[in-house]
Amino acid sequence: MLYYLSIAAGGAFGALGRVWLATLIDTWTQTRFPFGTLSVNLIGSLLMGVCFVLIAERWAITPEWRPFLVAGFLGAFTTFSAFSLDALILMENGLLLQALAYVSVSVLLCLLAAWTGMTLTRLW
Numbered sequence: 001m002l003y004y005l006s007i008a009a010g011g012a013f014g015a016l017g018r019v020w021l022a023t024l025i026d027t028w029t030q031t032r033f034p035f036g037t038l039s040v041n042l043i044g045s046l047l048m049g050v051c052f053v054l055i056a057e058r059w060a061i062t063p064e065w066r067p068f069l070v071a072g073f074l075g076a077f078t079t080f081s082a083f084s085l086d087a088l089i090l091m092e093n094g095l096l097l098q099a100l101a102y103v104s105v106s107v108l109l110c111l112l113a114a115w116t117g118m119t120l121t122r123l124w
Helices: 002-029 035-058 065-077 080-092 096-123
Strands: none
Touching (some): 035 080
């Protein structure tokens, strides 16, 4: 039961953090391009890389923290569904080139961010 409560608590914080940060970035950029979701996915991918190395290779954290951080917080913070919806909205609005750019940049940069998080954490 503690396992599921840990995920739920992490998910609540992750979801709130995602909405807050994405809204802040979208308000700041004031463009139709979904920079908020892209930024959240990049930050989340970087943090996923960091957490993976810290959990798997560095720290012996309690079992409750693993699902809190990875499945809960980061799972709710970076949502592929938000990414997909943003891409589809761009397509439906006839912005096919922007949609293709958004999908390509999101996938490539998020992979790079996760790798960077893993690499930097291993150096630390």
